[in-house]
Amino acid sequence: MINMEHVTKRFAADGPASVDDLSLVVPEGTTTALIGPSGCGKTTTMRMINRLIDPTEGKIIVNGEDVTKVDPVQLRRHIGYVIQQVGLFPHMTIAQNIAAVPKLLGWTEAKITSRTEELLDLVGLDPCEMLKRYPRQLSGGQRQRIGVARALAADPPVLLMDEPFGAIDPIARTRLQDEFRQILRRVRKTVVLVTHDLDEAIRLGDRIAIMKSGKIVQYDTPDSVLSHPADAFVENFVGIDRAIKRLSLFTVHDAMNTTTPSTGVSTVAPTSSLRDALALMVAANSDVLAVVDESGAVKGQLTRDAIFAV
Ligand SMILES: Nc1ncnc2c1ncn2[C@@H]1O[C@H](COP(=O)(O)OP(=O)(O)O)[C@@H](O)[C@H]1O
Ligand SMILES: [Mg+2]
Numbered sequence: 001m002i003n004m005e006h007v008t009k010r011f012a013a014d015g016p017a018s019v020d021d022l023s024l025v026v027p028e029g030t031t032t033a034l035i036g037p038s039g040c041g042k043t044t045t046m047r048m049i050n051r052l053i054d055p056t057e058g059k060i061i062v063n064g065e066d067v068t069k070v071d072p073v074q075l076r077r078h079i080g081y082v083i084q085q086v087g088l089f090p091h092m093t094i095a096q097n098i099a100a101v102p103k104l105l106g107w108t109e110a111k112i113t114s115r116t117e118e119l120l121d122l123v124g125l126d127p128c129e130m131l132k133r134y135p136r137q138l139s140g141g142q143r144q145r146i147g148v149a150r151a152l153a154a155d156p157p158v159l160l161m162d163e164p165f166g167a168i169d170p171i172a173r174t175r176l177q178d179e180f181r182q183i184l185r186r187v188r189k190t191v192v193l194v195t196h197d198l199d200e201a202i203r204l205g206d207r208i209a210i211m212k213s214g215k216i217v218q219y220d221t222p223d224s225v226l227s228h229p230a231d232a233f234v235e236n237f238v239g240i241d242r243a244i245k246r247l248s249l250f251t252v253h254d255a256m257n258t259t260t261p262s263t264g265v266s267t268v269a270p271t272s273s274l275r276d277a278l279a280l281m282v283a284a285n286s287d288v289l290a291v292v293d294e295s296g297a298v299k300g301q302l303t304r305d306a307i308f309a310v
Pocket of ligand 2: 044
């Protein structure tokens with residue numbers, strides 16, 4: 001668990017507070033997305049958690065320990081860190097990059113080798129192909145996956161990610177986000193994810209903290225942020241299409257009717273999001289879709305009214 005209590009950061013003694021009396025609890029095994037306009041203090045907040053920056057005031061507890069009371073180098077070995085620029089060591093192979101922290105922790109060669117292969121598998125890369133390559137021989141998306149693998153190497157309970165998918169093209173980004181979500185289901189971590197992309201925050205966050213000028217203005221589930229923005233700033237930040245974005249939190253399965261025979265002509269999969277289902281309705285100019293599973297069996301129907309009622 002991460003617990004920040006009344007944390008303030010001023011870079012100059014008489015300067016403005018970049019982070020201003022911020023309190024935040026990230027429960028164990030959950031993901032919090034920190035989101036807000038550029039310069040609002042997201043990166044500063046995150047870098048105080050692994051002590052790349054020391055707070056001016058306040059307290060930060062990670063896994064029951066006050067981070068200011070432990071050796072920062074030791075601390076960072078137990079907190080995975082992923083950044084947009086990835087920060088792979090260019091002169092080291094992929095294998096050596098992933099092994100960096102386990103080596104510092106004194107793992108045996110055999111344990112490191114098997115862990116490296118396991119991690120490449122986890123992030124969807126072929127170990128045979130990757131291990132001997134250098135970072136410059138990889139695509140942006142592959143490097144980002146290696147960044148995630150390296151952060152997970154020593155199985156840290158806490159993962160900090162600062163715009164991890166920001167530098168990747170939109171299609172690859174969505175895929176990586178989905179894969180990352182799958183990974184988190186398998187290896188439960190306490191995650192703080194900094195992003196300026198609301199869709200990413202909605203997709204990956206159990207909770208979203210919306211920041212403005214060093215403060216958190218709303219800390220809630222994606223559903224609550226989108227359905228009940230706390231003030232005009234949040235409402236404006238989440239945008240006019242917040243009701244449509246909110247539909248991406250639900251699947252057809254959540255709203256379909258399985259008891260009436262379907263009158264729909266166009267079809268949708270039960271696993272599709274309601275946002276996609278609504279888009280299909282608009283495209284088909286129809287207010288009902290037949291819900292059809294992979295085997296082609298009709299499972300029920302989805303009406304526009306059922307979508308509007310979620
Ligand atoms: N090392 C630093 N020295 C002085 N000011 C800084 C430093 N790092 C960040 N700031 C200032 O703190 C504020 C918050 O920055 P940052 O946390 O990087 O914002 P975000 O990640 O939300 O874009 C900004 O006004 C920025 O200029
Ligand atoms: Mg930043």
